[in-house]
Structures are given as C-alpha cells and as structure tokens.
Amino acid sequence: MQQVLDSSRPGDWRTLDPKNTLYLELAAGRVVIELAPQFAPAHVANIRALASNGYWNGLSINRVQDNYVVQWGDGNAEDAAKRKPLGRGIKPKLPAEFARKSQGLAMTVLPDADGWAPQAGFVAGFPAARDSATGSSWLAHCYGTVGAGRDMAADSSNGAELYVVIGQSPRHLDRNITTVGRVIQGIELLSALPRGTGPLGFYADPAQRTPIRAIRLASDVPKAERANLEVLRTDTPLFAELVESRRNRRDDWYLQPAGHINICNVPVPVREAAAATPAAAKSKKR
Amino acid sequence: MQQVLDSSRPGDWRTLDPKNTLYLELAAGRVVIELAPQFAPAHVANIRALASNGYWNGLSINRVQDNYVVQWGDGNAEDAAKRKPLGRGIKPKLPAEFARKSQGLAMTVLPDADGWAPQAGFVAGFPAARDSATGSSWLAHCYGTVGAGRDMAADSSNGAELYVVIGQSPRHLDRNITTVGRVIQGIELLSALPRGTGPLGFYADPAQRTPIRAIRLASDVPKAERANLEVLRTDTPLFAELVESRRNRRDDWYLQPAGHINICNVPVPVREAAAATPAAAKSKKR
The missing domain is CATH 2.40.100.10 (Cyclophilin-like)
Known part of the structure; x- marks a missing residue:
C-alpha cells in the first residue's frame, strides 16, 4: 500500500x-x-x-x-x-435517515461481493452500500x-x-x-x-x-x-490501485493472496497537509 | 440471542x-x-x-x-x-501449519457466502473456513x-x-x-x-x-x-438457532433484518460453570 x-x-x-x-x-x-x-x-x-x-x-x-x-x-x-x-x-x-436515494451519489464499487448488501464501495471517502432494487444507499x-x-x-x-x-x-x-x-x-x-x-x-x-x-x-x-489534514480521494484510479493492493498483497511475506476485500478492510489514508510529500504519508501498515 | x-x-x-x-x-x-x-x-x-x-x-x-x-x-x-x-x-x-486437511473435521457451515473462502463456519467452537477444491481447512x-x-x-x-x-x-x-x-x-x-x-x-x-x-x-x-468456564457447543441445533437469531434479529428495535451473517460476527457464548443456570449465561448483547 x-x-x-x-x-x-x-x-x-x-x-x-x-x-x-x-x-x-x-x-x-x-x-x-x-x-x-x-x-x-x-x-x-x-x-x-x-x-x-x-x-x-x-x-x-x-x-x-x-x-x-x-x-x-x-x-x-x-x-x-x-x-x-x-x-x-x-x-x-x-x-430517521437510515438510507437515502442512490441518485446523485457516485460510488466507487468494490469488485467483490459484500454479503450484507448487493453492492458496497466508497462514496466521497465513506464506506457505503447500495441496493439497485430499492434505489437506496447508506453508510x-x-x-x-x-x-x-x-x-x-x-x-x-x-x-x-x-x-x-x-x-x-x-x-x-x-x-x-x-x-x-x-x-x-x-x-x-x-x-x-x-x-x-x-x-x-x-x-x-x-x-x-x-x-x-x-x-x-x-x-x-x-x-x-x-487540524491540517488531507484524506485520500476514493474516486481516483490511484484509490482503485490501493484497493487492489489490499485484495492481493504483493509483499513477499504473503504466500496466499486473498483475492478478496471487504469495505471495512480498506483504510482510507490520511496525512498532515503541511508535510504533504508522498514519503510523509501516514497510513496503516500490516 | x-x-x-x-x-x-x-x-x-x-x-x-x-x-x-x-x-x-x-x-x-x-x-x-x-x-x-x-x-x-x-x-x-x-x-x-x-x-x-x-x-x-x-x-x-x-x-x-x-x-x-x-x-x-x-x-x-x-x-x-x-x-x-x-x-x-x-x-x-x-x-508452517497454515491449513490442514478437512478430512476428519466437522464444520457447522454458515448459510451465507463468506467471500474470503468458499465455505466458512465453526469447527469445535473455532471460526474456520475451508475449500473443497483443495480439501483444506483453516482457522x-x-x-x-x-x-x-x-x-x-x-x-x-x-x-x-x-x-x-x-x-x-x-x-x-x-x-x-x-x-x-x-x-x-x-x-x-x-x-x-x-x-x-x-x-x-x-x-x-x-x-x-x-x-x-x-x-x-x-x-x-x-x-x-x-477458571470454571463452559463454552456453547457449535455443533448443536441450538447453535444453529443462535446463528439465525444473529442473521435476522427478531428484537423489535430492528426494522431491517440483515438476512446475513459472517463468522466473525457470531459470538460463541461463555458462562461460569458454577452458576450454570440459563439465566446466568453470559453473552454479548447488541
């Protein structure tokens, strides 16, 4: 990652x-x-x-x-x-604001089945799910x-x-x-x-x-x-790359890539904007 | 539950x-x-x-x-x-003891797709998964x-x-x-x-x-x-009932039953054997 x-x-x-x-x-x-x-x-x-x-x-x-x-x-x-x-x-x-219409919400959909919902992914940085049958989305x-x-x-x-x-x-x-x-x-x-x-x-x-x-x-x-923070956007090709790096870890330590990811296992990286060089990016490691 | x-x-x-x-x-x-x-x-x-x-x-x-x-x-x-x-x-x-042969292991398989593995469930109280293609099981x-x-x-x-x-x-x-x-x-x-x-x-x-x-x-x-503990068996009809009570909560508070469960969301209840009456059973509540 x-x-x-x-x-x-x-x-x-x-x-x-x-x-x-x-x-x-x-x-x-x-x-x-x-x-x-x-x-x-x-x-x-x-x-x-x-x-x-x-x-x-x-x-x-x-x-x-x-x-x-x-x-x-x-x-x-x-x-x-x-x-x-x-x-x-x-x-x-x-x-109650348990769910809302999916219309107008762009979701970066994860490639794997979620189980709890027909589709899951990220909406503007938030882990979310949606159901096309009801046209609704929720965090x-x-x-x-x-x-x-x-x-x-x-x-x-x-x-x-x-x-x-x-x-x-x-x-x-x-x-x-x-x-x-x-x-x-x-x-x-x-x-x-x-x-x-x-x-x-x-x-x-x-x-x-x-x-x-x-x-x-x-x-x-x-x-x-x-706080002077920056959050990784979740609607970019880079984020899709990050998701793939979590689905299948390329690190030599991993002998059996999972080939699967769940929305709750994808961290959305945050960094201090003042030190906004790639090397200073803060993220969770394994 | x-x-x-x-x-x-x-x-x-x-x-x-x-x-x-x-x-x-x-x-x-x-x-x-x-x-x-x-x-x-x-x-x-x-x-x-x-x-x-x-x-x-x-x-x-x-x-x-x-x-x-x-x-x-x-x-x-x-x-x-x-x-x-x-x-x-x-x-x-x-x-390495990363996985073992499924042969000889009885698994209470959960009814829902796991995502990470072809099948998941409980083996003698432990959350576990298995793959019939390779004939292997793992915690x-x-x-x-x-x-x-x-x-x-x-x-x-x-x-x-x-x-x-x-x-x-x-x-x-x-x-x-x-x-x-x-x-x-x-x-x-x-x-x-x-x-x-x-x-x-x-x-x-x-x-x-x-x-x-x-x-x-x-x-x-x-x-x-x-410690004088008892653990709920996971190979019984009662455990299957417990799993179902977590898949679809019957409590009136829940308006939308999930209709899904993941092995890591099923607690295996533990109680003190000395006070082994049903009312004294200890368990996680919502």
Whole structure:
C-alpha cells in the first residue's frame, strides 16, 4: 500500500470541509470526525448547531463496549430533572435517515461481493452500500463509523448521543439507525478507553466516565488551531490501485493472496497537509 | 440471542480441556485462551512446553496496533545476546501449519457466502473456513483469534511470539500464518491497552510494555485456581438457532433484518460453570 501512496499526486488528496469536520477534544487529545450531510442532512444540521452551542462541553463518554461501540452524550439524558437542555434551535427528535436515494451519489464499487448488501464501495471517502432494487444507499457500519443513538422509535434520535464503532463491523445495524460520519484521526483515543463496567458497556459508576472538554465544528475554531489534514480521494484510479493492493498483497511475506476485500478492510489514508510529500504519508501498515 | 440461550440445556455446553487452555496472567486479570491442536499440533506442543517451562513469565506485551493486533513475547528476541533461552525441549522453528486437511473435521457451515473462502463456519467452537477444491481447512482471523508471529520464512515461527486480533477481522492473514487458538474470556484486558507508540504498534520505549506475570497451561494450575468456564457447543441445533437469531434479529428495535451473517460476527457464548443456570449465561448483547 505504501508503494501506491508513494506514487500519489496532490490531486489524489482532498482537504476536509471545516463545516463538515468535528473535533472531539479529550484530555488525551483530539479526535477528528468527518460528517456526512449527503447521508444525514437533518442530523448533521442538529450536530453542527449542538457543537456551535457548546452542548457537549463538560459532558462525557458514558459507554465503551468491547468489540462494539464507544458512546458519548449526556449521562443524565434519561432524567428530565437533571438533563442538560439541548439549547435553542435544536430539534429534540429527527426523522430517521437510515438510507437515502442512490441518485446523485457516485460510488466507487468494490469488485467483490459484500454479503450484507448487493453492492458496497466508497462514496466521497465513506464506506457505503447500495441496493439497485430499492434505489437506496447508506453508510456502512465499519470501524470508525459514527452514528446517532436512538430509542425504540425510528425517529427518536437527535444527534446529541453519538457512537463510534470500535470493533468488528456490526453491519446488522445498517439501515436500522442513522449514521452521520466517520472518524478520520484519533480513534485510538476512543478504542483504548477502559471498557464499561455495567450492562452494554455503560460505566456503572459515573466517576468512570471520560470527560469531554469540548466538541467543536472546525469552522468555529480559529484557523491556527485546526487540524491540517488531507484524506485520500476514493474516486481516483490511484484509490482503485490501493484497493487492489489490499485484495492481493504483493509483499513477499504473503504466500496466499486473498483475492478478496471487504469495505471495512480498506483504510482510507490520511496525512498532515503541511508535510504533504508522498514519503510523509501516514497510513496503516500490516 | 438471550432467548435462545435461555432455552439451552446442559448438553449444549462443553467444558474446556485443561491441556488446551492457556491462562495469560496480567496485573489487571486473567485472559483465557483455548488452543486448537487439531489445526496446529506442532505449535500447540511447543506452546504447552513453553508454558510449562514458565518461558513467558516476566516477559511482556510489546505491541498493540489499533484495529489490528496485540502481541507478546520476548522484547529482546532479535538480540542474540539478550534474548531469553527458549528452554529445553522447545523447537526453535516449526513447519508452517497454515491449513490442514478437512478430512476428519466437522464444520457447522454458515448459510451465507463468506467471500474470503468458499465455505466458512465453526469447527469445535473455532471460526474456520475451508475449500473443497483443495480439501483444506483453516482457522479464520476473527476478533480474538490467536496466532504465532513469523518472519519471512513460512517455517520461522515457534509459538513463543503470539498475537491476538483486536480489530476488524484481518482475513487476508488466513493461510499466511499459523493460528493456534482463540481468546475465550478477558480479551478486554488486551484490547483496551494503550496503543504502541512506534511503527506497527510496537512500544517505542520498553518501559511502556505491559508485564506478563505468567502464562500457564490450565493443567499445570491447581484445580481451585482454574477458571470454571463452559463454552456453547457449535455443533448443536441450538447453535444453529443462535446463528439465525444473529442473521435476522427478531428484537423489535430492528426494522431491517440483515438476512446475513459472517463468522466473525457470531459470538460463541461463555458462562461460569458454577452458576450454570440459563439465566446466568453470559453473552454479548447488541
């Protein structure tokens, strides 16, 4: 994969739109999330407003379930007397945005069968799936996918309670919950948190929760404090080469190339724009 | 899934063979591993002898790569002057045991296509795959699978350096490395460790490594100190029911049943034998 990245040109990379970039600030560092308004416009609008209002500042990560999800929000959300008000302009519940029309979405389709969906691939950097029979597309639950927690009713989410996948892709959640984006950088600040001690990985003792210093929209952050990242485009011949390098590893260590790849096994490389030379590209190695 | 487990009978569960059970003892607690001699007899023989000799006692976890593996062994293995001797009766290298003949192995085959292999399912509790064209079977790299690190040569592993998968199933490793077992309990003691600070998730500073108090074979441990676990059998009608309950969730929360399952998304439930009533069954919930 590194060989493929070494041959990349500046046009193979894109910058993040500050209006679609969320910074989750923890004592341990920053987690960068890219929002997907093309899949969940109502949820992303609420999330942007919640961030701009400083809603999450001082709240916490309340759930870490091994091989599943990390989840944050108001630990007192179930208690009407104690819960933090969502703030002006925030809708308390939103329509389900589990899937959308495929029309208008360009997908780089993977060559192999997905199993969970008729087709799978990448839409603007996000792992996604689609069904031509229903004409619908949706974000796939892969490692790093961000979604909006909901109760029993499909329209009970509002984006205030968010989760990140930190385990084996729970694709059974696809089309059952609204997905809003993907972690671009810093997921290890979430995936290495102590596992919750109560049912479903919620912390039994509120003192075990991890405080959130702030969640801010990049566009609300002074330019000098923004992360300066570039993400590999997924609609280029270079990305197709990268996918093929993962389908069939050419490294001499591999004696049996897999001849197969799954969307959740394809990393989308990220690099610091300031050091945007091919040799400085950051990527996951085997 | 809980409903299915609640209907289980004692015969749906099995106990672990102490000769095939490894305890990795950390300051934070015990990780229980079931060895798979039917897939890697030579490696398991070496691992048993290494454990009985106390080889790993005082060594450390040296690598934690996010969304990939945790790995332990001798941090000085590459340094002939400093490395710990393997001990009497330990073979310094072993033949590759990447796959074996399918003959004699009963597999509970999953109903859905696997993608990575012609067929996939469970063999005696282990996620596995097989190819009728070559007549071979192998353990699949799922969350919790344990393997033996190797260098470039296929026969360069000896079982002294072991890794556990803690991320999205790296199935491209299948048939490229020897897999020796699976974590049965306590994987969260590994998956929540701080990520390594150096290349490939190795700790840049040896002081960051996690010390191993001991790795012992259960049969070398006094009975009173053994874990008293039962594992759900994977060759029963009840297990087939459990798989179906994961393929199509009947819980009202799910509006769109997946109609699909992957071996790495099927948990094999474990419970304390002492409290072996159906209501006490421990399992992962959604």
